[in-house]
Amino acid sequence: MPPLSNIIEAPLRLLGEYKVSCVIVGGVAATIHGSLLLTNDLDVCYARDPENLTRLAEALQSVHARLRNAPEGLPFILDAETLRRGLNFTFTTDIGDIDLLGEVRGVGNYDDVFAGSVAVEMFGYRFAVIDIGKLILSKRAAGRSKDLLALPELEAIQEAQGIDKQTES
């Protein structure tokens, strides 16, 4: 079990340190946009070019990532080739849970998610965060109760961001 503190910050620092090309999505993206939605894992949509898969595999190996809820003894080699053969992975690591998404439902692949994303500086690294409009689309597409419950607040934040942009331009 990972330590109780920094279970979101530590995985973010890891991805920053290994220069993994990814976009923060899901509940952590909602938090960064200002939502009070609670989450306890980090979801990222990652670039699937070979160099990035190698960096990602090295980052995950360094924190002993293993598949979450997989049967004990299930053979699993964590390397770039395994990441290339799969698409979405849910990992438990020594520092917190990390979910890797090759595609985000309702939005698309890394390029689609990256387009229009917001650059944010945190913990000494620069991260891409999914645009709030696309985050709302993804939550709507996921369609689970917990996703739909998040929509009213996210839509209010989106509208407030619109006011902000209107005044800027």
Place this chain on the structure above:
Amino acid sequence: MRADIENYFLNPPLGSAAARATEFGIDLTLTLEHLRLTPEERIRKLDSFIEGVAKLRASVRFIGPTNATAQQHH
């Protein structure tokens, strides 16, 4: 935080997303407070909350119905 944004959350215009969120039961004063933080502070606050909940869960010990335990004390 700009006054017009604050006002949007504190006095949601009729028909706005903020008005719908309030109607839905969201306390937008808490959202506004969260928006005053930097993204890094928001993550730290989330981490601190997760830690707090985990500690609470670890410390909780269910004893039984309160009326039953009350009787034990007498």
